[in-house]
Amino acid sequence: MEESCVHIIVSGLQNLGVYYGWAMVIGLNDESKVYPMVMSVGWNPFYKNEKKSAEVHIIHKFDRDFYGHEIRIAVCGYIREEKNYPNLKDLIDDINIDIEVAKKSLARQNYGNVKMDTFFNI
Template sequence: MTSKNFPTFVKGEVVKGFGRGSKQLGIPTANFSVEVVNSLADDLPTGVYYGFAKVESDEVQKMVMSIGWNPFFKNNQKSMETHIIHNYDDDFYGKQLSVVILGYLRPERDFGSLDELIKAIQNDITDAESKLEEPNNKQFLTHAFFNN
């Protein structure tokens, strides 16, 4: 993964996803529309990414994001699912989500069980939190992109 892909800035309205994040995985996600997913650079490979996210006027938070087909669930439509590493009381469908993608964690892959998938996501969250503490990443917490 080359650094020419980063940072990648994305904004869009949160739409209803597949309904699996909170219900099946216990890891809620905010989903972008198909139009936003299709607007990503063609050379941005599928997989798991990390960066920062902001819901409307809330504070900027760490995030981990899956971009791809989610092989475990055998999606037939590419998705972009953002897990914001923060506890929210309510969902935020219809609100503006701004994300800056700063790095690539791993390619997407299939898993033998739901428990294996959950464990991998938890590891992704831990890895993202660590990488986002690095000064070259932390500087994006206050990036002008989040103030527009």
């Protein structure tokens, strides 16, 4: 994600860490739908990033890559703070838990309504 976009996202959030919400990839024709997402915002200490980043993981199996496409995201809630991990397995285990938390949270009606917001109309 471009640094200017990361700055905008970070400035609108209270804490660094893992968030959940909805995301849409623009321009994928039949796959340009709104899907659940989790997003890590921060330094990603496991990978020793030197700049803050925002990494969006869309919870959907796409048929193709969408690098270079515009995405729209709506953040609905906060899951946890970012943390460092002793190994990749522990990181992946927490990511999988984050995905389950996101899916269960977004199944609630109030969060489901966000998916229908005009923000996602193209």
